[in-house]
Amino acid sequence: MQTNSIETQERVAMKCPVCKSPELHATDLEAGLTFFNCPECGGNWVRGVAYWKWLEHHGPNLPERWDQDSGLSLAEPGIHIDCPECRFRMVKYLVGHGFSFTIDHCEGCKGVWLDRNEWEALKERNLHDDLNSMFTSFWQDGAQKEARKKRLEQIYVSRFGPDDYAEIERVRAWLATRSNKLDLLAYLTDKDPFDV
Structure with missing residues (x-):
């Protein structure tokens, strides 16, 4: 009998790409969407296929809320990490839209690593249903422009x-x-x- 790759991967313990040692534990952070959580750093792995299926059943894309000021403590380690599933080096993408953190995306299996509280911060602003848009050049161009503006503003404040x-x-x-x-x-x- 042949098993599909997802079933096989669920039986193989995935290690946290940040902490390297603890196994990731399956948890339903969102109804209909299983995340794999690290008990030590609080990071979450979401499989690309699972996210797409969740989006299909999620309903219409929610409008972004700019008025939400998250008091959440975010953990942005700033290190390059490897995918817990296929071991590809993950690519960091700027979130932008007022956020200074990045999310890690695997170009191999299309999964996403979210550090502690990043999903919650995105959800507060209705950006949790835009993860795949964040990987587009259009989104990244805007996020990079926003980051440059913020850096220049810091320089001007420091100077003046x-x-x-x-x-x-x-x-x-x-x-x-x-x-x-x-x-x-x-x-x-x-x-x-x-x-x-």
Whole structure:
């Protein structure tokens, strides 16, 4: 009798890709979606096929909620990990949309590793049903642009100080609404606008 690969893999103990030693335990973190949880680091492995099946029965894609500020403590180890199922090196993808963490995706078996509380954080903002979209170049372009903007903002705050940065942002936003913006900028940058 021949068994399919999923049945075989369920009988083979999967090790945590972060901690390396503890076995992952099957748990239903979401109705109809089985995760494999690490009892030590709290990370979760979700199989790609299982996630797709869950999405099919999940219903329509939920609109993103920006007003949710998660107080969850996230564990982003920042290390490259290997897939617990097929041992491929997993690829890190930026989540973006206000989140600074990455999720790990296996290009081999299409599974996803979520560090502790990442699923919960995504769910609070209705992004848990967008995992597969996060692996697209469109999503990643937006997430990388957001990350660059955040890094530049940190540089400007460091250079100008928080109060001056807030004020220059206020002035910048005001200038953007003016039809004579170039004249106003010329006035501001002129050493002595009254020296004619």
